[in-house]
Amino acid sequence: MRPIRLPEPPSGFSGVPDILDGAIRRALVIGNGFAGAENQCIGLVRSLGLADRHSFQRVTRPRGGINEWLHWIPISLHKKINYVVKSVWGDSRFRTTVESNKVMPLSAEKSGLLNVLEADPKQIAVMARESFEKEGPLLVIASGRDTIPVASTIRKLAPENVFVIQIQHPRSRLDRFDLVITPRHDYYPQTAQAQEQIPWFLQRWITPRDHPDSHVILTVGALHHADSAALRSAAFTWHDELAYLPKPLLVVNIGGPTSNCPYGADLAKELIAKLQDVLWSCGSLRISFSRRTPLNVSEMFLSVFRANSKVHIWDGEGSNPHMGHLAWADAFVVTADSVSMLSEVCSTGKPVYIAGAERCRWKFADFRNSLQERGAVRAFTGKEDISETWSYPPLNDTAESAAQVHEALAKRGWRICT
Template structure:
């Protein structure tokens, strides 16, 4: 059984920016989406502040008409929801039927009831009052709904916070100390894009200016997969993966988006692509994410396993917690 080998973490200097010598705590402002929040956690982890982080979340009103109002700024959406409730009464907008249970629409069923609402004034006050004891506060935010909160914190406590906005805010970059965004956000400024965009639309497509000194461009999204995390995962999965014939092919099944709905049709499409690579594989592992719909999991698993049955391959479908709960 050959052990899984990974590159060792850098030896000597910690590799952390100079900011870590001054900032010893962090606040993450999330929007409830794992993709955006994990980027914040990845940055905080890389800075060595995971043990001194707090999570706040920007939450929109949910349910009924609110599902059509996500294009509004968060603050305006909340005020409009309050007006609607005052006019129409809470009883018509505050509950929804889920099976036989009635649930408040304002409560997101995530199991994270201890996460505080992102209030810019309270966070700014916290930064000012604890500056002498704990030093300046690092504020890391990601996602469109967090832009106004993060920029407002910077405006209220400019000398007490260092605000990092992940993903391009599209305007007023000077409201943040640092903006981290992927290179493709600046594709509209490239010669290729300029040829594709009609001249009368160019002024409306952001960003309009090249990245400044306080903009950091990345190739992909930030994440938490550093050397320590990889070593830990390799140790946890070693006994299960090491005996498998190599090379190992992993098929990750994610969740639906507005442009891609998961179901039997997609499973059949993915299955039709497998023969092109199966000849080069020693083992195959199918993994479903938490976002994969329950029906989609059943359909995909049945179709994949039915197709692969009879092949001389080790096949294991990893079904997520929805099937075991």
Template sequence: MRPIRLPEPPSPTMGVPEIFESGANSVIRRAVVIGNGFPGSENQSIGLIRALGLSDNLSFYRVTRPRGGINEWLHWLPVSLHKKLDYVLRQLYNYWRLLVAARGKKLAALPSENGVSVGLSTILEADVKQIVNMARETYEKDGPLLVVASGRDTISIASSVKRLASENVFVVQIQHPRSNLNRFDLVITPRHDYYPLTPQAQEQVPRFLRKWITPCEPPDGHVVLTMGALHQIDFGALRVAASMWHDEFAPLPKPLLVVNIGGPTSCCRYGTDLAKQLTSNLLSVLDSCGSVRISFSNRTPAKVSNIVIKKIGNNPKVYIWNGEEPNPHVGHLAWADAFVITADSVSMISEACSTGKPVYIMGSERCTWKLSDFHKSLREQGVVRPFAGSEDISESWSYPPLNDTAEAARRVHKALAERGLRLRP
């Protein structure tokens, strides 16, 4: 048998070999993102991975729910139960169709997603066993695996990966999981997720319901609190976007006002009344604008977008993006002199506030519960102002840009170090 040759001791003039530095299996070089199909959630995970320098060695998995028909009313169910119920309903429906067809009657097809039936067999699903096996089988060669998940539907997948491969993975859950935090190595969540613990929230909830409102306990040591949502926007991304969109935006008359319109949510309800107020306010500030560019999100109701297009779309200063690619969103962030954003979207507001440019919020008075607390915190720090229609858009003001993603990345480094791990892209 040949003798085992140990590596030569490190020379004082040479770099320290990794095995002497901290152990061959203490360096994280790769990451897995578990998404839920919603851009606002997945963008947070990708933004964190980007800030950690692991974008080039990233695997992406997605938890998807059945969609269409009755499924739109079943999103409150755990995703695994939802899928099983969807499968049973489809089997019953198919059996019923056979009975109806046998009687010579025609029956419409069950709603589907993108023209394809959305039964179990057609969904590419994040698989716990697959991720766990990859983490275990490649551990000796590639070291530990960083797993980042965001959104309610990813919680069971991420926590199962942590439970089954705790020595091979470091699991970060973004957004409060509404469950035992010890199921994850680190939880990154906005401060307003803890709004239920405030005296104001306690007054809004009947006493017999308070113990059922999560979270029930204040954040512990492995919870990272942010002001807003994580994202991919930093000064490097803005510089690249400024170059890419130079030819389109540089010639526009200044100041450039960018208007981002989302859609109503459970904590921020509105309709055509807000659309009418928004267009009225925009018409009032047009004299102080050189150009106005308006974008709608996928959540914007047609009745809202139609009013905006009808009332202001024909103004020569106004351009409304028609939804066709390429999406100018990052270009807007780079070139805008000021923003007007509807109050429903934490993600859009967080991205705009990372630029340090004036951000005006439309409709924050309509927000309730934790979203109201989010807007209050931003106003108190001088990061945003309400959009009243009396603003002079040419008047600039600034604030320390929100830097949540970079701070979250720093806390990930710290948590890894406490476990004897470190990142090496």
């Protein structure tokens, strides 16, 4: 009996289905409830082409009351203490947050926790193992200190079924993850200059214990989701409100004080005076505050600029205009406290002026210096003519990191199926 001759497989055929050939078709994002960290994960997911094929879970700390003093301890211990406190004092109907010296209910909708599953590493690992043959490997992307034990446990429990990326430096034991993505300034504590500023008994807790190696991707700033596609969409969405404003449009983003960038009413007064000095050269001025902006600071800006027809201040009501501002602004003034805000505006290639940089120290100062060396930012002096433009190579950290993720996956024999 003559054997049956089968047709030749098409060129490039590997002999196994895509799913069994290391094709990654899904991602799981693990967030910590803070936009600055979670947006980095979403930005990387978008750049990898998995925007429509990812799920989202969170690691959340208890909030309100005594919990505000416990954010520095490991999250597992924090939850145990919170459980004991609730058992002794009873469970309140609302969690609380302190704002403007008033105690206000913190609803699930306001905190952004509604309908988001709490990340359980054991369940995620079981899911990754049981669905591996049918759906292929699981890409796990996490960001923030509280997500570290969850992401590392997932990899420990299912090392053959997941590829785990940790965004932001985990400080020690980088080998717990397949990739770590972190800004170069996270290694500032290892410099001789920084070591002189750290008491010897704190050095092992502040300084990253491992030097970057082949599975560490170093960026200039923070990853984000303000890519070209998102900005094109925002330009369309905000066209009617922003396109016809008198030019040049100067956008001012005001953050809030941090331990390494302390400021308050002093910086607000200085920034207001400088904005008044450049207002003659602006066609329009739009001001936005972050959730960290102190109330007394925002009220100062409102009292000075509320009646000025050139100036619009977003009051937090309605849609957040941030993406529209990135798309339509001609120049930016940004306070130096936020790596995320500076990374986003410096990805536009438009002029960026920093306010309050002299008040920042430690790795925030190192980050600002790296931006200045690239020609991406200048100090805001109040003597600028906003109509004068200048350019620089835009930050492209998210896309560049995505390219290195593809390379790392290829070394493992995996790839992202688009």
